[in-house]
Amino acid sequence: MRIHARSNQEEHYKYRVEAAKNAFERRHLIWSRDNKRWYTPREFVESDEIIKFKFVGVQKIYENIDLFDIQFAIRSKVSGIKKAQEDFEAFMTKVFTAFELQPISKNKKT
Numbered sequence: 349m350r351i352h353a354r355s356n357q358e359e360h361y362k363y364r365v366e367a368a369k370n371a372f373e374r375r376h377l378i379w380s381r382d383n384k385r386w387y388t389p390r391e392f393v394e395s396d397e398i399i400k401f402k403f404v405g406v407q408k409i410y411e412n413i414d415l416f417d418i419q420f421a422i423r424s425k426v427s428g429i430k431k432a433q434e435d436f437e438a439f440m441t442k443v444f445t446a447f448e449l450q451p452i453s454k455n456k457k458t
Contacts, residue, residue: 363399367413368392376415386421 368389371378378387380397387395392413400411416424444451 360398361393363401364393364395364397367399367410367415371415374415375418377418377421379414379416379421381412381414386425 367378370376371392372389378389378392379385380387380395382397387397397413399413401408402411403409443449
């Protein structure tokens with residue numbers, strides 16, 4: 349049983365290396381749909397991700413990872429930051445409104 353588990357780990361590692369080489373050659377980052385995380389090719393190889401794929405004809409199709417252009421990945425991350433900022437501001441407005449609070453001015457000394 350232990351040998352089977354080891355060979356399974358080696359097989360998963362082999363698939364990660366294959367995907368990482370593909371990403372590196374294209375200058376892409378890897379997006380994990382399973383844990384919603386960006387990986388550089390090197391990080392992906394060192395991860396514990398398990399790649400799921402299927403074949404359509406002779407082409408291997410990844411089912412739980414995507415390879416994206418670096419600029420797309422950066423724009424996606426910036427968009428996420430903007431969305432988080434908007435969510436935070438809406439949350440703070442809700443809190444201030446619910447408890448009739450006033451924001452503390454930065455110029456006000458206590």
